[in-house]
Amino acid sequence: MTQTDSEVESYPPLFRPKKTLQTTDDIKLDHATFDNSDESNQPTNSKVLEFDSEFDPLPVIDFKSLNNTKLDEACREWGMFRLINHGIPMTLLNQLHTQARQVLSLPFEYKQASFTPPMSYFWGTPGLTPSGVAITRPQNLNWIEGFHVLLSPLPQLLYEDPLLDSFRSILDEYGRHQRRVATTMLEAMAINLQLDPMRTKSYLSPGTGHLRVHRYPRCFDQYSDDVPPQNNDDHHHHQAQPQQHFQARWGIDVHTDSSILSILHQDDVGGLQVYNTSDHQWFNVKPQFDSLIVNLGDMMQAMSDDNYIAAKHRVKVNKHKERISVGCFVLAHEDAVIESSKYKPFTYADFRAEVQQDLKTVGYKIGLPKFRLNNE
Numbered sequence: 001m002t003q004t005d006s007e008v009e010s011y012p013p014l015f016r017p018k019k020t021l022q023t024t025d026d027i028k029l030d031h032a033t034f035d036n037s038d039e040s041n042q043p044t045n046s047k048v049l050e051f052d053s054e055f056d057p058l059p060v061i062d063f064k065s066l067n068n069t070k071l072d073e074a075c076r077e078w079g080m081f082r083l084i085n086h087g088i089p090m091t092l093l094n095q096l097h098t099q100a101r102q103v104l105s106l107p108f109e110y111k112q113a114s115f116t117p118p119m120s121y122f123w124g125t126p127g128l129t130p131s132g133v134a135i136t137r138p139q140n141l142n143w144i145e146g147f148h149v150l151l152s153p154l155p156q157l158l159y160e161d162p163l164l165d166s167f168r169s170i171l172d173e174y175g176r177h178q179r180r181v182a183t184t185m186l187e188a189m190a191i192n193l194q195l196d197p198m199r200t201k202s203y204l205s206p207g208t209g210h211l212r213v214h215r216y217p218r219c220f221d222q223y224s225d226d227v228p229p230q231n232n233d234d235h236h237h238h239q240a241q242p243q244q245h246f247q248a249r250w251g252i253d254v255h256t257d258s259s260i261l262s263i264l265h266q267d268d269v270g271g272l273q274v275y276n277t278s279d280h281q282w283f284n285v286k287p288q289f290d291s292l293i294v295n296l297g298d299m300m301q302a303m304s305d306d307n308y309i310a311a312k313h314r315v316k317v318n319k320h321k322e323r324i325s326v327g328c329f330v331l332a333h334e335d336a337v338i339e340s341s342k343y344k345p346f347t348y349a350d351f352r353a354e355v356q357q358d359l360k361t362v363g364y365k366i367g368l369p370k371f372r373l374n375n376e
């Protein structure tokens, strides 16, 4: 079996090329293929700044010597920043990515049959039910697969398979670092926003924090005309897309996270893009293995009275390379009431229920605007 054959066998069947691959460079397809680096393939009319230029506008925050003013500016202007000197050992990051790659390279059927919560396998959408079970939805495919991992049960878990058990223990260790980083960042943001510390604590729910290990398989057909444009899921805030005949493929299409904040570690392939609301422009988020990307979610936007931005972001597909990223999502406590001058008081449970309702009725997540006072 060639390397490409086994790579493709680990992909969900709908992600496999329509005709046999000859070699990595010699791909024969039913659909036309598009080079991912060509800006004109972007379905939006805004330009995307490429990261091969030296220019990297994303704010950089140093975890070791936190500058609260810089942090505050980053949260107001971008809702996303790069975090350096975070203290997560490089050996752990390397192990995390090596093992994620190994586990995700297992045959698709095995991944689908063998994983259940607290480590569940998903593909085609990052959507999940409230209990963490992946919602597989072949319509409006996002070119993504991965594991949704609930953090709190990990220490008690034991897998017989040594690869899986070692992966579990690495995720557990990585999750502890994420909690450490998230706690410090949230404390700094709460100080900046002058939020009542007791209230902020009650918003946070250590028990429901989770990781998501994503693999973006190589995408052999970047556009397809056989998929109805339909959105979406309850954790991510995809925007309604205009009806179009050709549906662009995305690793994950444009959304904001429903979290308080999310922390991402990506390999060196690239593909993540963030929207800057003052520039009205998409930017590529440069991959940099020793840094983390922190982005604010809907709950933080609400808690900050819209002073902080839940960053709109998306992930491009790549014809030549797979990409691995690991996200940590810090969620609000189910029952803590989020009070704000801009929104009706609501809990995360209310928010999620509303989103699920929207998915059923309008077909996509409306998210925060549903809770805005006076329908401003």
Ligand SMILES: O=C(O)CCC(=O)C(=O)O
Binding pocket: 126, 212, 214, 236, 252, 257, 264, 266, 271, 272, 313, 314, 315, 325, 326, 327
């Ligand atoms: O993989 C990435 O770079 C981003 C993942 C993401 O947008 C998400 O999980 O919400």
